[in-house]
Amino acid sequence: MSSEKSKPTVQTTGHAWDGDLQEFNNPLPTWWLWTFYATVVFAIIYWVLYPAWPVGGSYTKGMMNDITYTTADGKTKTTHWNTRALLLKEMQIAREEQAEYLKDINALSFEQIRSKPEKSAFANSMAKVLFADNCAACHQSGGDGVMGRYPNLLDDAWLWGGSFDKIQETIANGRTGSMPGFKASLSTKQISDVSDYVLSLSGNEADAAAVKRGQAIFSGQGGCAACHGADAKGQDFMGSANLTDKIWTIADVSGAETAAAKKEAVMNVVKNGKTRVMPAWKGRLSATEIKILTYYVHQLGGGK
Amino acid sequence: MKHESIETNAGLLIVLTLIVISIGGLVEIVPLYFIESTIEKVEVEGKETIHPYSPLELRGRDIYQREGCYTCHSQMIRPFRDEALRYGHYSLAAESKFDHPFQWGSKRTGPDLARVGGKYSNEWHVQHLIAPRSVVKESIMPNYPWLMKSLNYKNVRDRMRALKMVGVPYSENTAEYEANVKRFGEDVAKNLDILRAEENLLAQAASGNYDGKADDVTEMDAIVAYLQLLGTMVDFSKFDDGHFADFR
Numbered sequence: 001m002s003s004e005k006s007k008p009t010v011q012t013t014g015h016a017w018d019g020d021l022q023e024f025n026n027p028l029p030t031w032w033l034w035t036f037y038a039t040v041v042f043a044i045i046y047w048v049l050y051p052a053w054p055v056g057g058s059y060t061k062g063m064m065n066d067i068t069y070t071t072a073d074g075k076t077k078t079t080h081w082n083t084r085a086l087l088l089k090e091m092q093i094a095r096e097e098q099a100e101y102l103k104d105i106n107a108l109s110f111e112q113i114r115s116k117p118e119k120s121a122f123a124n125s126m127a128k129v130l131f132a133d134n135c136a137a138c139h140q141s142g143g144d145g146v147m148g149r150y151p152n153l154l155d156d157a158w159l160w161g162g163s164f165d166k167i168q169e170t171i172a173n174g175r176t177g178s179m180p181g182f183k184a185s186l187s188t189k190q191i192s193d194v195s196d197y198v199l200s201l202s203g204n205e206a207d208a209a210a211v212k213r214g215q216a217i218f219s220g221q222g223g224c225a226a227c228h229g230a231d232a233k234g235q236d237f238m239g240s241a242n243l244t245d246k247i248w249t250i251a252d253v254s255g256a257e258t259a260a261a262k263k264e265a266v267m268n269v270v271k272n273g274k275t276r277v278m279p280a281w282k283g284r285l286s287a288t289e290i291k292i293l294t295y296y297v298h299q300l301g302g303g304k
Numbered sequence: 305m306k307h308e309s310i311e312t313n314a315g316l317l318i319v320l321t322l323i324v325i326s327i328g329g330l331v332e333i334v335p336l337y338f339i340e341s342t343i344e345k346v347e348v349e350g351k352e353t354i355h356p357y358s359p360l361e362l363r364g365r366d367i368y369q370r371e372g373c374y375t376c377h378s379q380m381i382r383p384f385r386d387e388a389l390r391y392g393h394y395s396l397a398a399e400s401k402f403d404h405p406f407q408w409g410s411k412r413t414g415p416d417l418a419r420v421g422g423k424y425s426n427e428w429h430v431q432h433l434i435a436p437r438s439v440v441k442e443s444i445m446p447n448y449p450w451l452m453k454s455l456n457y458k459n460v461r462d463r464m465r466a467l468k469m470v471g472v473p474y475s476e477n478t479a480e481y482e483a484n485v486k487r488f489g490e491d492v493a494k495n496l497d498i499l500r501a502e503e504n505l506l507a508q509a510a511s512g513n514y515d516g517k518a519d520d521v522t523e524m525d526a527i528v529a530y531l532q533l534l535g536t537m538v539d540f541s542k543f544d545d546g547h548f549a550d551f552r
Contacts, residue, residue, distance in 0.1 A: 283541065
């Protein structure tokens, strides 16, 4: 630090390279030095205010005892600054602010919400956000689903029932729809006949003799009627499809162009079956959120 | 000691620099091992609900790392309101205590996956991993069709033993097994038994049939089993709102 060859203005480190190359030994700039002192002061203030230093099995909690939230048993609790309590407080404030709007949604029945345009618009706009985040991955952002995989929510067909209550139940608890495969229990010929019968139910062209044989298998040996019902209209409580309408959710009959392709599509489903799972949203979404989504989904398609 | 003598002695400078830096590190890291509330206790009816991965889930996690999922997906929900609304309850330290290495990540090109378990059906995951845009049109995630190949699970015991060496409570003898039964309950404990690893892996793949292919245990089975477990080990309805805030 000291220099033998001191110059009047700036000191050098005192060493000369290559005969005349010297290094200045400037003091730290004042602005830099003061900024450094300021950060030291800031750190000390921070240690005092916020959780900072470990002490044994615990740590200093800081003097900022300013986060107040309501505990589960309704008491008010004030705690030292920490992000978890801060979040709790913010969530509670937000919930309180929303309560004014949500209390009507909670109190009104679905029919009452529908009869009040203002409430209906509120529910729908809130539902759109929830739908995009939670439902759109499968049912797509418009609710039209994916043929063969995720049901279309825009049409009038409801596998598990299209009433408000049924839709709410579906969202809250989830559903597992299972169509067994019949390739082990029925011959290819029998599957072909049943498929003809199923196609004929919704007015598709099918061989009359095969339809007759297929009908016998449908209500007899095949056991199809056990789930789809003797009238093939499906049953809400087990999610079996109505085979008499023109709406298809697994076999892409409406998308197939030729009669042979339509039959192929139906035969594939009868052969291999299909299991589809709708997850339960009860733990992930609040009761109010599920109610709002129910209202939205109900009016997307032909809710009953 | 003069500053000059430090600056002109490279060896001494290196040693002193290392000492200064390690003091900084030690002061920040070491106390966390002694502060009791660092890792939350999560117990329901006397059993810990956060447990190590089953053999199948463990292989799924290996594939998650092999494919570099962590470069685009985090597994860390921070205690902020926007994250709570989108992803759910903030992540607990306890939830990744058996992760070596943890998959917290720091970049979200895709969404956070800390609580993705149970959000979608197995079928959705399979379809989405093979061809993401067939279910999410705007997705920029790559396709992972090769996950449908058979899973190599021959070395799963060694993988469990390696984790055991760094403190994950997999069991290899009766005493360890009994300790796990006491700690996690029997259903979980039997999945942590190294000696039964292969049979457990096959049983879980068969009963879960995650990939929809009954005749083969694929990498898809493993990774979907892993994804469906993420964030599901703590049932937050069993704890008061402020319960986990009290640990801070």
